[in-house]
Amino acid sequence: MSRRYDLVVVGGGPAGLAAAALGPQYGMSTLLLDEQHAVGGQVYRNVMSSPFTNPQTLGDDYLQGVALIEAFRRSAATQVQVASVFAVTKTEDGACEIALTVGGEGGRRTETVIAEAVILATGAQERPFAIPGWTIPGVMTVGAAQLLLKTSGIVPSGRLVLAGTGPLLWLLASQYLRVGVEIDALLDTTPRGRYAEAATHALGFLTSDYFARGFRLLREVRSHVKVIEHVTALAAGGDDRLASVRYEVNDTTHELAADVLLLHQGIVPNLNLSNAIGCAQQWNDLQKCWEPTVDAWGGTSVPNVFIAGDGASVAGAEAAEACGRLVALAVANALGRIDARARDEAAAEPRRALERATRGRRFFDTLYRPAHYFRIPRGDTVVCRCEQVSAREIVEAVAAGCLGPNQMKAYLRCGMGPCQGHMCGLTVTEIIARERKLPPSAIGYCRQRFPVKPVTLGELAAMPTTEAARQVVDRNGAH
Amino acid sequence: MFRRLPDDLLVVSPEVAIVIDGRPCTARVGDSVAAAMLAAGRVACRTMAMTGAARGPYCMMGVCFDCLVVIDGRQDQQGCLVPVADGMEIETQRGARHPRMKEQK
Numbered sequence: 001m002s003r004r005y006d007l008v009v010v011g012g013g014p015a016g017l018a019a020a021a022l023g024p025q026y027g028m029s030t031l032l033l034d035e036q037h038a039v040g041g042q043v044y045r046n047v048m049s050s051p052f053t054n055p056q057t058l059g060d061d062y063l064q065g066v067a068l069i070e071a072f073r074r075s076a077a078t079q080v081q082v083a084s085v086f087a088v089t090k091t092e093d094g095a096c097e098i099a100l101t102v103g104g105e106g107g108r109r110t111e112t113v114i115a116e117a118v119i120l121a122t123g124a125q126e127r128p129f130a131i132p133g134w135t136i137p138g139v140m141t142v143g144a145a146q147l148l149l150k151t152s153g154i155v156p157s158g159r160l161v162l163a164g165t166g167p168l169l170w171l172l173a174s175q176y177l178r179v180g181v182e183i184d185a186l187l188d189t190t191p192r193g194r195y196a197e198a199a200t201h202a203l204g205f206l207t208s209d210y211f212a213r214g215f216r217l218l219r220e221v222r223s224h225v226k227v228i229e230h231v232t233a234l235a236a237g238g239d240d241r242l243a244s245v246r247y248e249v250n251d252t253t254h255e256l257a258a259d260v261l262l263l264h265q266g267i268v269p270n271l272n273l274s275n276a277i278g279c280a281q282q283w284n285d286l287q288k289c290w291e292p293t294v295d296a297w298g299g300t301s302v303p304n305v306f307i308a309g310d311g312a313s314v315a316g317a318e319a320a321e322a323c324g325r326l327v328a329l330a331v332a333n334a335l336g337r338i339d340a341r342a343r344d345e346a347a348a349e350p351r352r353a354l355e356r357a358t359r360g361r362r363f364f365d366t367l368y369r370p371a372h373y374f375r376i377p378r379g380d381t382v383v384c385r386c387e388q389v390s391a392r393e394i395v396e397a398v399a400a401g402c403l404g405p406n407q408m409k410a411y412l413r414c415g416m417g418p419c420q421g422h423m424c425g426l427t428v429t430e431i432i433a434r435e436r437k438l439p440p441s442a443i444g445y446c447r448q449r450f451p452v453k454p455v456t457l458g459e460l461a462a463m464p465t466t467e468a469a470r471q472v473v474d475r476n477g478a479h
Numbered sequence: 480m481f482r483r484l485p486d487d488l489l490v491v492s493p494e495v496a497i498v499i500d501g502r503p504c505t506a507r508v509g510d511s512v513a514a515a516m517l518a519a520g521r522v523a524c525r526t527m528a529m530t531g532a533a534r535g536p537y538c539m540m541g542v543c544f545d546c547l548v549v550i551d552g553r554q555d556q557q558g559c560l561v562p563v564a565d566g567m568e569i570e571t572q573r574g575a576r577h578p579r580m581k582e583q584k
Contacts, residue, residue: 137535
């Protein structure tokens with residue numbers, strides 16, 4: 001890794017891989033920084049070294065990652081793994097200075113890199129699913145369970161319950177069936193009437209191949225698993241480990257004994273880095289989440305900072321890959337490597353791919369939009385896992401005059417723990433919005449600060465300093 | 480509760496010897512610390528500083544920070560991001576170290 005690059009891409013998922021592979025083709029020295037031990041992001045995690053003897057075990061969509069990673073490896077881009085970017089600031093000449101830690105346990109060191117332009121491809125995370133008992137060991141996300149499957153072939157044993165809504169829930173269920181994992185129940189929280197509502201948005205999509213594939217998946221799961229529809233309340237029970245799952249259907253409460261509960265209600269952009277950099281963001285009222293504000297080329301409100309893929313707007317891996325290509329072309333144009341005409345010509349193919357990949361999005365966004373009673377909890381349900389703050393405490397703070405998520409940090413510390421609001425930020429915004437009878441867009445999100453990843457004071461102190469920075473603190477030199 | 484799928488489905492990667500809370504265990508190359516703990520029957524990996532309540536891995540991708548453990552004497556390590564290595568010593572992270580902290584809440 002050298003000190004200066006034309007383009008630095010943060011994140012090695014589909015968007016980041018596609019963007020980084022294209023950079024060198026337009027004469028840009030390109031560096032890809034990825035937090036994991038191998039590229040692929042979460043969606044193609046471990047695809048080059050899958051633990052399964054039969055590569056088809058996890059399905060064809062997963063294997064799409066192989067071609068993408070091979071194309072990236074053939075490119076002249078430099079790659080650094082186990083690299084956590086914790087700050088991006090603008091230098092006086094308009095470039096971006098990136099601060100990161102490289103390497104793991106013991107051997108970790110801090111570095112800085114200068115980039116003319118940065119593409120954030122930091123992807124998405126699962127939406128918080130704050131139900132009573134979601135902090136009990138044995139309760140985890142569907143995505144977490146899928147990562148255990150992808151990386152180690154580890155699966156739940158004992159009584160297993162899946163709960164929530166969204167494509168990933170059904171995908172994991174089908175993958176489990178294929179490897180012989182028994183699912184005791186799938187509690188579907190998709191609200192009543194959603195299929196009809198979604199269908200009106202996407203009549204054309206219903207005849208597409210995407211829809212047929214999704215439909216087959218649902219049918220396969222339904223024929224092997226007890227699916228309970230229209231679940232309106234969920235609660236996990238147990239002390240040091242999960243013992244039971246309570247759920248409500250038609251105003252009647254039922255209880256299941258359970259050893260593992262896997263929760264999922266969709267995916268939302270990972271905002272922490274873009275927000276800390278100062279990129280403007282907006283509320284997406286269909287997906288019920290914040291998104292960084294980007295133009296058609298991934299440009300943000302901060303010059304030379306671009307965003308590609310699910311980190312800008314959740315649309316899945318195929319869309320992210322096309323988006324990564326488009327944004328790399330935009331950077332090549334911004335840095336003067338190609339003119340606007342050449343950019344637009346090269347963009348025609350990825351634009352078509354993006355359109356293809358997002359054709360059914362409105363259908364899915366409507367069908368799987370999580371119900372308000374699962375997004376906006378009440379009572380003693382823990383909202384902020386790190387600081388153990390309940391919905392009731394947040395409601396009381398609003399009643400006492402707290403206006404928004406930033407003030408809420410001072411009132412209750414929620415959003416200030418190690419996860420930095422990843423697990424509570426959306427919920428806090430929506431609870432305050434409900435209590436103040438205002439739209440979430442008027443409430444805002446908790447402002448993120450550098451470092452967005454934990455670093456020790458020792459690591460910060462070991463960072464290279466500039467002469468200007470030294471003079472700021474050198475009193476003898478200044479007088 | 481978690482288990483590893485049977486060997487006929489998996490490319491069997493080499494075993495590594497690790498120690499979890501003083502108890503010798505085996506894991507496989509490629510496992511994260513959090514995955515190895517789950518496979519060894521440990522659903523919880525730490526206790527909360529404020530309440531002493533047990534917590535276990537939740538997101539497995541580095542965002543929730545609930546899988547914090549002590550690895551080779553270094554605390555606050557994200558178990559889901561650290562791969563196991565032969566001879567690694569992993570300890571449950573005890574959050575409430577000051578006895579009075581637990582009583583206050």
